[in-house]
Amino acid sequence: MDLPRSAIGVVQVNHCDDGSAGPRQWFYDPFLTTPMVGTEHSPDEEPDTDPADAFGALSDPLRIDILRALGDHHREAADERAIGFADLRRRVGVDDSGRFRYHLERLRGNFVEKASDGYRLTFAGAKIVVAILMGTYTHAISKEAVELDSDCFVCDDPAVATYENGLCTVSCANDHLLFRWQVPPTAAATATLPEIVDVAGLLARQGMERTLDGYCPECYHAIESAVITESVETPVFRAQCETCGARLVCPAGYALLVDSRVVALYQRHGHDLHEYYLWDLPFIQERERYTLIEERSACLEIDVSVASETLSVALDETGHVVDYSLHEK
Ligand SMILES: [Zn+2]
Ligand SMILES: [Zn+2]
Incomplete structure (x- = not known):
């Protein structure tokens, strides 16, 4: 996968066994900007104040x-x-x-x-x-690495969480990056690492929701998203803010985390979708859940299965849901 480098950081892409770039990650690269008071300016305009x-x-x-x-x-x-x-x-x-x-x-x-x-x-x-x-500029907090009750879906080693420089990271001993999101120091100061991982999951879902609504989760400028299906093992959801450079790269199944019908499917069977670690969910990590399609505006179908029910969700090339179909086993 050919992802452009920006001035503020490089998207980390894990490589699969066959050498291709795989989307085994949930990477978010925040870059804070502060809006100028009383001004509305597009990225192309000069701000009123230096x-x-x-x-x-x-x-x-x-x-x-x-x-x-x-x-x-x-x-x-x-x-x-x-x-x-x-x-x-x-x-x-x-x-x-x-x-x-x-x-x-x-x-x-x-x-x-x-x-x-x-x-x-x-x-x-x-x-x-x-x-x-929030301690954004003053609190340098880090936490001892903690093993989570979860295994890496690439190598089956235990998933390990760390917190450093405002970033909560979950990976394994073989450096497979499973999840990463920023958590403010105030939210992390007195929390345990599993609690920080929960907060990071909540913030990631909110970030995805805002991104799908067209707003950068970081600076609120307009942001566009895309589903990448070529040259990747598992289809990727990708969005990058042209204003502040924040970017979100993850398996396309992450876009379903905030879909009401997917949440309802889990609820119908007595499960709360939000109690799972994001990277553990089968519709995110299992390649066989993904089918490339070309139907009207849809380019990808993802199967979400709970008990006897499978909800097939069709996404368009921007990662928005355009169709559903429900099947019983
Ligand atoms: Zn691993
Ligand atoms: Zn932004």
């Missing part, structure tokens, strides 16, 4: 304290009221009014706006506060 200038305004610790104080006020205020200059200064604990005003003014525009009743965070300011609270 990002270096915007982030330069955050270079002083006092300014971070101001953003945090505005965030605290927003959380505690019963309504959407802004906070006055004097109250904000007291909250931050700065006596020198001139010095405080200087730093507050540096935040005005991009991160803080002044209304008639005082100051409040802009959209970008609120995002910065959330990122600080």
Whole structure:
């Protein structure tokens, strides 16, 4: 499979025994972007504010304290009221009014706006506060590797989970990558690795849902997806955001995780689809579940079997479901 390299990373593709690139992975390469306040711009347009200038305004610790104080006020205020200059200064604990005003003014525009009743965070300011609270830029957490109650579907070795640099990774001793997704440090700090894997699974499903709805899970710009059936062992679902570079590459069966009829099929037989490890599901990992077809707009059919029922789900070349048929054994 020929996947383009981007400036921010290289898609990892596992190679099958026959040397071809196989889709035995669920790889997501996040790259955070922060939208500019009050502007809507397409990727081709120049943003109104130079990002270096915007982030330069955050270079002083006092300014971070101001953003945090505005965030605290927003959380505690019963309504959407802004906070006055004097109250904000007291909250931050700065006596020198001139010095405080200087730093507050540096935040005005991009991160803080002044209304008639005082100051409040802009959209970008609120995002910065959330990122600080999530520990995105400050918490370097890693966890000891843990064996999961699951085997690698390539070599049958135990599946092992790790958490490092905000990424939850599941692989085996032979380096078969089974699953990878980002989990914020706050969600990982006090969690066990199996719990982190559960959170990663939840976030991955949400990411797939947004991608299929046409929104980049990372930056919310438009994103297009495709099913790749040529030169791969198992058909691949692939989406890459042209704006922030986030990309999602996985076996095409992952697109069915958020399909209501597939979820309902499992429910009908007393199973919760979301209790399984994603990479363990037969309609994701078993090549024989996939059939290439050429019917109207469909290019691929995937069989989802539970007990005596098989739901055949047809996908078009963008990975969207276009048809179903249900069979009894
Ligand atoms: Zn393996
Ligand atoms: Zn994006």
